[in-house]
Amino acid sequence: MDFAPLSDRADRTDRTDESTGAEGADRADRSVTYVPATVTRSAKIVVAGGFGVGKTTLIGSVSEVRPLRMEEPITQASAGVDDLRGTPHKTTTTVAMDFGRIHMAGGRIALYLFGLPGQSRFQPLWEDLAEGALGCLVLADTRDLDASHDALGLLDSAGIPYAVAINTFPGSPSYPEAELREALALDPATPLTYCDARDRTSSLHALITLTEYLSEHRSAALLESRR
Amino acid sequence: MSGPRRDPDMVRPYVRTQGRIRAREDVRLESVVIAATGPTDTLGPDARRVMRLFAGADGGLAVADIAAALELPPSTVRILVSSLMDSGHLSSPVAAIDDQPDFDLLQEVLRGLRSLV
Ligand SMILES: Nc1nc2c(ncn2[C@@H]2O[C@H](COP(=O)(O)OP(=O)(O)OP(=O)(O)O)[C@@H](O)[C@H]2O)c(=O)[nH]1
Ligand SMILES: [Mg+2]
Numbered sequence: 353m354d355f356a357p358l359s360d361r362a363d364r365t366d367r368t369d370e371s372t373g374a375e376g377a378d379r380a381d382r383s384v385t386y387v388p389a390t391v392t393r394s395a396k397i398v399v400a401g402g403f404g405v406g407k408t409t410l411i412g413s414v415s416e417v418r419p420l421r422m423e424e425p426i427t428q429a430s431a432g433v434d435d436l437r438g439t440p441h442k443t444t445t446t447v448a449m450d451f452g453r454i455h456m457a458g459g460r461i462a463l464y465l466f467g468l469p470g471q472s473r474f475q476p477l478w479e480d481l482a483e484g485a486l487g488c489l490v491l492a493d494t495r496d497l498d499a500s501h502d503a504l505g506l507l508d509s510a511g512i513p514y515a516v517a518i519n520t521f522p523g524s525p526s527y528p529e530a531e532l533r534e535a536l537a538l539d540p541a542t543p544l545t546y547c548d549a550r551d552r553t554s555s556l557h558a559l560i561t562l563t564e565y566l567s568e569h570r571s572a573a574l575l576e577s578r579r
Numbered sequence: 580m581s582g583p584r585r586d587p588d589m590v591r592p593y594v595r596t597q598g599r600i601r602a603r604e605d606v607r608l609e610s611v612v613i614a615a616t617g618p619t620d621t622l623g624p625d626a627r628r629v630m631r632l633f634a635g636a637d638g639g640l641a642v643a644d645i646a647a648a649l650e651l652p653p654s655t656v657r658i659l660v661s662s663l664m665d666s667g668h669l670s671s672p673v674a675a676i677d678d679q680p681d682f683d684l685l686q687e688v689l690r691g692l693r694s695l696v
Contacts, residue, residue: 386638387638387639394609414695420648486688553696563689
């Protein structure tokens with residue numbers, strides 16, 4: 353079986369600019385929906401995956417408030433570039449992350465869903481922003497399963513439990529589950545499901561599959577620690 | 580000179596937050612804060628912008644909401660919010676003692692998601 357990546361998929365999230373450190377003029381604050389005063393707990397689930405796999409769509413499908421976007425500039429030294437002053441050449445990549453929110457438990461809990469880009473070069477960002485997540489839903493597209501490997505690697509190294517949901521796009525080839533698991537190198541216990549990120553119920557089911565697994569995973573870990 | 584001391588991302592949050600260089604561990608992207616009281620005239624410009632967001636608000640905001648509303652990097656907002664909690668300008672809506680273990684939170688989230696379909 354061949355999982356050839358799509359040729360020259362455009363990097364649509366990043367903007368790469370020379371780092372200037374310049375601050376723009378104070379912009380008008382964007383409208384934001386306040387968290388109801390009933391909320392006493394919040395939780396976070398991360399939605400990860402390669403470019404264009406449906407992260408923003410899934411968050412938009414399930415969020416009860418208008419999804420918002422944050423931007424984190426990350427500075428990266430370009431290796432091997434040297435100018436006359438011997439200063440390392442730096443570029444700033446702006447990483448966009450969108451997020452939504454669901455209120456539950458009679459308004460006592462706010463569940464935040466964050467779309468994080470799955471590229472391994474964003475590892476420092478992950479350490480900072482994914483910490484404390486209940487778990488992660490990894491979206492994958494069978495036209496480019498390799499695009500999921502970075503996200504899976506980040507999660508494995510951060511010790512964040514995850515489930516994988518295959519988004520079906522027109523023209524996505526379908527493979528038997530065993531082949532998908534093998535191609536993604538999934539642990540036998542890791543849930544593998546399908547979802548249409550454009551559909552609210554389908555997206556919720558993918559999140560439920562993840563959360564059921566997290567809850568079993570947690571029970572197993574608790575038992576293990578009591579041995 | 581070379582190395583991280585020249586990195587603008589290392590310098591900027593320090594300048595912006597008047598001393599704090601690291602966020603509190605309990606201040607994460609999803610952490611919700613509410614406004615307490617206190618004079619804001621000694622605060623830096625970004626901290627004042629954060630406090631202005633809460634003027635007249637009848638609820639809280641998560642760190643991520645603040646970052647999106649003010650178009651500031653979430654890593655910077657985590658530090659700003661940490662300082663503002665240290666100084667008592669912001670506080671957590673959760674009682675100081677968090678008596679609910681994580682397992683219950685997960686069960687509540689699972690129940691909550693199931694109730695939506
Ligand atoms: N058929 C189908 N199309 C989808 C699905 N999910 C997303 N799309 C479409 O795929 C395109 C890309 O989706 P996005 O939600 O922007 O993907 P993303 O992962 O946020 O993309 P980046 O942020 O650019 O990495 C959009 O045109 C969506 O309408 C899905 O489950 N099925
Ligand atoms: Mg997106």
